[in-house]
Amino acid sequence: MLYYLFEYLEKEFQFPGASLFGYISFRAAMAIIVSLLISTIYGKRIINFLQRKQVGETIRDLGLEGQKEKAGTPTMGGLIIIIATLIPVLLFAKLDNIYVILLIITTVWMGIIGFIDDYIKKFKKDKEGLKGRFKILGQVGLGIIVGSTLFFNQDVTIKEKLPLAEQQQIINADPNVSPTKLFKAEEHSTKTTIPFVKSNEFDYADLITWIDPALGKYAWVIFILVAIFIITAVSNGANLTDGIDGLAAGTSAIVVLTLGIFAWVSGNIIFSDYLNIMYIPRVAEITIYIAAFVGALIGFLWYNTYPAQVFMGDTGSLTIGGIIAVIALAVRKEWLIPLLCGIFLAENLSVVMQVSYFKYTRKKFGEGRRIFKMSPLHHHFQKSGYHESKIVTRFWIIGILLAILSIVTLKIR
Numbered sequence: 289m290l291y292y293l294f295e296y297l298e299k300e301f302q303f304p305g306a307s308l309f310g311y312i313s314f315r316a317a318m319a320i321i322v323s324l325l326i327s328t329i330y331g332k333r334i335i336n337f338l339q340r341k342q343v344g345e346t347i348r349d350l351g352l353e354g355q356k357e358k359a360g361t362p363t364m365g366g367l368i369i370i371i372a373t374l375i376p377v378l379l380f381a382k383l384d385n386i387y388v389i390l391l392i393i394t395t396v397w398m399g400i401i402g403f404i405d406d407y408i409k410k411f412k413k414d415k416e417g418l419k420g421r422f423k424i425l426g427q428v429g430l431g432i433i434v435g436s437t438l439f440f441n442q443d444v445t446i447k448e449k450l451p452l453a454e455q456q457q458i459i460n461a462d463p464n465v466s467p468t469k470l471f472k473a474e475e476h477s478t479k480t481t482i483p484f485v486k487s488n489e490f491d492y493a494d495l496i497t498w499i500d501p502a503l504g505k506y507a508w509v510i511f512i513l514v515a516i517f518i519i520t521a522v523s524n525g526a527n528l529t530d531g532i533d534g535l536a537a538g539t540s541a542i543v544v545l546t547l548g549i550f551a552w553v554s555g556n557i558i559f560s561d562y563l564n565i566m567y568i569p570r571v572a573e574i575t576i577y578i579a580a581f582v583g584a585l586i587g588f589l590w591y592n593t594y595p596a597q598v599f600m601g602d603t604g605s606l607t608i609g610g611i612i613a614v615i616a617l618a619v620r621k622e623w624l625i626p627l628l629c630g631i632f633l634a635e636n637l638s639v640v641m642q643v644s645y646f647k648y649t650r651k652k653f654g655e656g657r658r659i660f661k662m663s664p665l666h667h668h669f670q671k672s673g674y675h676e677s678k679i680v681t682r683f684w685i686i687g688i689l690l691a692i693l694s695i696v697t698l699k700i701r
Contacts, residue, residue, distance in 0.1 A: 290379045291315065309380075312552075316575045319376040320583035327372035327587025334371075335591060335598045338362035361596055364406045365588065366604020369537075370399045372584035373577070381576040386443045387618045390434055391577050391611060397433075398523060398610035401426040402602035417602065427523055427610070431516030434614055438515070439508045445474040446620075447557070447567040467561035474569055478507050480620040481566055483627065483697040489566065490623075518622050523609030525632030528639060528664045530605040532676040533596040534589055535666060539631045539687045540608045541585040546628055546691040547612070548578035550619045553698070563698050571619055581611060594677040628694040631687050638665040 290309065297303035298310070308314045339362050374395060381388045405418035438444050448471065449455065455470050478492045492514065493507035530536035553559040555572025588604075591597040600608075612629065616622045626633055642663040650656035661671035669679045 289383075291382055312572055312575050315380040316579035319380045319576050319580040322376040322379065323372045323580040323583030324587045326375060327368050327584050328590050331365075331368045331372070331587060331591055331598075334368050335362055335365065338364055338598065361599055363410065363599040363601040364403070364603050365592065365598035366399065366402060366406075366600040366602070366607055368591075368598070369581075369584045369588050369600065369604050370395055370607060372587055373581045376580035376583070377577050380580075382573050385570055385573040386437065386441050387571055387574045388577055390437055390618065391574060391614055393433065394430060394610045394614045395607055397426070397430050398607040399603060402604065402606040405602040405606075423606070424520065427520040428516050430610060431519045432512055434519065434617065435512030435515030436508070438617060439478065439511045442476060443570065444476065445569055446477050446479060447471045447474050447569060449561075449564075468557050470561065471557065471567060478511055479566070480622060482623045483694075484700060514622070515617055518617060518625065519610055519613040521636065522613035522616075522625060522629060522632060523606050525629060525636045526609030526612065527602060527605040528635040529632055529666070530600060531664055531666050532670070532680060533594040534592050534677075535680045535683055536600065536605055536608065537585050537589050537592050538680065538684050540612065541582055541589070542684065542687040542691050543612055543628055544578055544585065544615070545582050546694055547615045547619060547621065548575055548582065549695060550621050551575050551578060551615070554619050565698060566620060568618075568620065574615065574618060578615065594680070624694050624697065627690055627697075630690045631683055635664040635666070638663045638668065 295306070295309065298306035374392065377388065377392065383389070401418070401423060405423065408414050409417040450458070450470055450472055458465055458469055479489050480492065481488050482490050491507075492510050493504045495510050496503040496506060526536055526540060529539060551571055551574050553563060554566060554568045555570065555575070557567050560567035585608075588598075588600065592600065609632070613622075613625075616625055616628075621628075638660055641659055645659050646656040660668040662668050666676075666679055666683065670676060
């Protein structure tokens with residue numbers, strides 16, 4: 289909203305300083321500052337409110353060190369993250385940008401699903417919370433909305449470079465030519481990027497057009513299924529990672545900050561030209577959303593680091609995963625998720641492996657056996673005697689290494 293106000297003041301009155309709001313970098317800086325202030329200052333008030341409502345965590349005795357001391361710690365702290373993200377976005381972002389709109393819908397949609405789950409656990413005294421099939425249904429619904437929008441909306445476009453021969457002709461005619469002249473016109477496309485591949489652009493339509501070119505009109509089915517899978521997998525991965533103090537919030541902040549770099553360079557035609565990557569018009573606007581989200585996550589860590597004063601609950605973890613998935617789809621870096629979100633992937637796989645192996649050995653030997661001492665993976669290390677603060681810090685370090693490798697893929701092909 290402030291963006292539109294200062295745009296008007298600049299246009300009509302040349303108001304001093306109003307032009308700053310035209311710069312994404314300035315608005316992103318303001319967004320992260322405001323979100324940090326909201327999450328740290330007003331976060332405490334939200335925690336006190338949750339305590340008054342007795343929204344405390346119920347802890348099952350799993351034999352983990354320090355586990356019993358967590359009983360009664362307020363949960364639903366994901367509300368802090370959601371509020372501290374949305375307020376700066378509404379203030380500083382262009383609210384008619386399709387990518388920003390999608391991220392706001394994602395935040396509210398997944399926040400409601402997570403809130404319902406936490407509400408059932410705390411107020412209906414049902415430890416299972418929202419049934420798994422309803423969570424999946426909500427994730428699938430969001431996947432359909434996001435996939436359909438990204439596929440059919442005419443504002444979702446890319447700009448590809450002209451053939452090398454044409455570029456050379458233009459450069460020969462004018463050595464000081466602007467990089468914008470070396471790109472084709474905007475076009476609607478289902479292309480994405482694959483890391484570590486020289487010709488790294490891949491069109492989802494190719495998955496079916498090799499059978500018959502006429503099947504290209506059904507590419508939307510493939511794309512929506514991919515969106516559903518990614519949103520479901522990442523949101524569940526974030527949910528599983530939220531098991532010890534500071535792990536999910538810190539890991540997610542690293543991932544989102546990395547995606548912010550991708551959004552920045554992919555949405556800037558000069559950087560795209562220099563790095564020889566796909567240019568996505570208007571996607572740079574989500575940098576403001578990402579800045580606000582990172583600020584909210586870091587501010588939440590103020591109260592969530594060991595020993596935690598609040599837990600994010602499914603209100604936060606499902607929302608975080610959904611947002612990360614949608615950002616990755618928007619900047620066309622969804623194929624980087626296994627690397628960038630390696631922590632989430634490891635947590636997911638540890639559960640799948642543990643359950644599958646237990647069922648297999650119980651059927652074959654009459655007694656279930658385990659690969660890990662406990663799953664998800666962070667609990668395995670807890671059982672092995674590591675303090676949770678050490679586990680969290682080491683997972684963060686691994687997350688930073690994975691983020692650096694992900695950024696390096698911009699040039700390694």
